[in-house]
Amino acid sequence: MNPDSDPLLAVLRQGLEVWEEEIAAYWSSVTRSPDFLRRVGHQINESLRAQQQMVSALQTALSQPGEQEIILLQRLTDQLTRLAARIDQLERALDDR
Amino acid sequence: MIDDLFARWTQLWDAGVWQVWRDYTAAQKSILAMGRELVGQTPADVIYTEDHLRLLHYHPQVASPLPVPVLCVPSLINQYYVMDLIPERSLVGYLLAQGLDVYMLDWGTATEADRCRTMDEYIGVLLRRVVQVIQRATGQPTVSLLGYCMGGMMSLVYAALFPAEIANLVNLAGPINYHDDGIYSVWTRPEWFDVDLLVDTVGNIPAALLNATFHMVRPTNELIQAFNYRDRQHDEAFMRRFAAMQIWLNDPIPFPGEVFRSYIKDLYQQNLLLKGEWLIGGQKIDPRAVTTPTLTIAARYDHIAPWSSVAVLDDLIASLDKQCIVLEKGHIGMVIGSDSHSRLWPQLSAWLSARST
Numbered sequence: 001m002n003p004d005s006d007p008l009l010a011v012l013r014q015g016l017e018v019w020e021e022e023i024a025a026y027w028s029s030v031t032r033s034p035d036f037l038r039r040v041g042h043q044i045n046e047s048l049r050a051q052q053q054m055v056s057a058l059q060t061a062l063s064q065p066g067e068q069e070i071i072l073l074q075r076l077t078d079q080l081t082r083l084a085a086r087i088d089q090l091e092r093a094l095d096d097r
Numbered sequence: 098m099i100d101d102l103f104a105r106w107t108q109l110w111d112a113g114v115w116q117v118w119r120d121y122t123a124a125q126k127s128i129l130a131m132g133r134e135l136v137g138q139t140p141a142d143v144i145y146t147e148d149h150l151r152l153l154h155y156h157p158q159v160a161s162p163l164p165v166p167v168l169c170v171p172s173l174i175n176q177y178y179v180m181d182l183i184p185e186r187s188l189v190g191y192l193l194a195q196g197l198d199v200y201m202l203d204w205g206t207a208t209e210a211d212r213c214r215t216m217d218e219y220i221g222v223l224l225r226r227v228v229q230v231i232q233r234a235t236g237q238p239t240v241s242l243l244g245y246c247m248g249g250m251m252s253l254v255y256a257a258l259f260p261a262e263i264a265n266l267v268n269l270a271g272p273i274n275y276h277d278d279g280i281y282s283v284w285t286r287p288e289w290f291d292v293d294l295l296v297d298t299v300g301n302i303p304a305a306l307l308n309a310t311f312h313m314v315r316p317t318n319e320l321i322q323a324f325n326y327r328d329r330q331h332d333e334a335f336m337r338r339f340a341a342m343q344i345w346l347n348d349p350i351p352f353p354g355e356v357f358r359s360y361i362k363d364l365y366q367q368n369l370l371l372k373g374e375w376l377i378g379g380q381k382i383d384p385r386a387v388t389t390p391t392l393t394i395a396a397r398y399d400h401i402a403p404w405s406s407v408a409v410l411d412d413l414i415a416s417l418d419k420q421c422i423v424l425e426k427g428h429i430g431m432v433i434g435s436d437s438h439s440r441l442w443p444q445l446s447a448w449l450s451a452r453s454t
Contacts, residue, residue: 041289
């Protein structure tokens with residue numbers, strides 16, 4: 001729809017643009033405030049620590065006798081796969097030097 | 098103030114913004130699908146691959162292109178096709194039409210195997226290998242680097258490490274100073290941002306997290322985009338540009354974990370590049386030692402790489418042949434904006450062409 005053919009829409013857009021400029025300026029001042037950033041940073045860090053703990057706890061809780069070893073073996077396998085890919089990358093890099 | 102803003106928001110929403118927003122979000126999928134079909138269409142051959150990385154050689158558009166090849170180096174976190182957005186807004190296409198021989202580095206999408214890759218490896222090994230492939234393919238001893246955003250910074254580092262391989266350097270919005278009033282400089286300060294904890298927990302920084310961060314800079318801008326769509330959805334030329342931009346903006350790639358750690362700690366938190374103390378490939382990178390002919394292009398309204406933090410390169414380097422252009426644009430508009438075609442690209446192309454013989 002062309003805004004010229006809908007004056008109400010044109011007025012609405014104009015109002016929204018003015019509002020958006022103001023809210024953007026407000027948002028910018030909030031997201032630059034050290035107090036706000038410290039609080040958000042704290043929450044993010046807490047979430048990340050919780051994520052680390054949950055992964056660790058989940059692995060322990062789910063394991064029956066013998067399963068802990070299977071999980072550890074799986075993690076080892078994953079790490080070895082990553083390591084193999086990395087060695088592969090480095091070997092190719094060395095070959096070309 | 099916030100009470101007034103919320104009250105006005107409610108009025109605007111009820112007055113019809115809700116309808117515009119509903120239509121826009123309903124059309125999102127088809128807009129993105131349309132954009133996906135349009136981007137990166139300039140004909141090219143893939144002449145080298147390594148893991149996810151690809152090196153594209155665009156088909157020359159003149160019988161005898163200028164001899165010195167140009168390698169476009171994009172950011173590691175955004176898709177390369179911003180420099181070849183759509184045929185009518187393609188920086189690559191423009192350079193080809195002016196007789197330049199153009200290559201593009203597509204870093205590809207980082208996976209778990211790239212988590213431990215370092216900045217040393219991206220610049221000193223991968224970028225180097227790509228430059229060597231171009232040298233072999235063209236028989237030219239030197240290559241021009243055209244880096245955009247983070248790619249501009251990486252190109253500068255490359256020119257510092259291997260000056261004999263680089264004919265010219267174009268830094269398009271690549272920040273050199275990281276201690277400024279830019280929003281990312283503020284958000285990544287060590288007082289509230291623990292990059293070690295983040296990388297140790299998630300590894301590569303997920304594309305969705307990066308995307309959310311980009312949108313957080315000005316989340317309400319999306320409402321203006323909804324009105325742009327509403328007003329001009331039947332304008333085909335507009336919709337092509339709009340859809341291509343939308344897909345690019347919503348198509349980030351994961352940031353390799355260790356590179357992110359170094360990028361934040363060494364640059365955003367310690368500003369080592371500006372100080373001439375950043376260690377890459379065992380060497381201290383000092384922009385002051387760079388003598389490569391250099392064109393620096395900054396954008397006055399760039400909220401990602403503030404113009405003064407880009408333009409400072411022109412003051413720092415030792416090059417005798419250097420020029421700095423500051424455009425009245427934003428970070429993305431400078432590359433694909435409506436007047437880039439008529440203003441920036443001719444200047445950039447003329448500068449490169451004069452130094453590509």
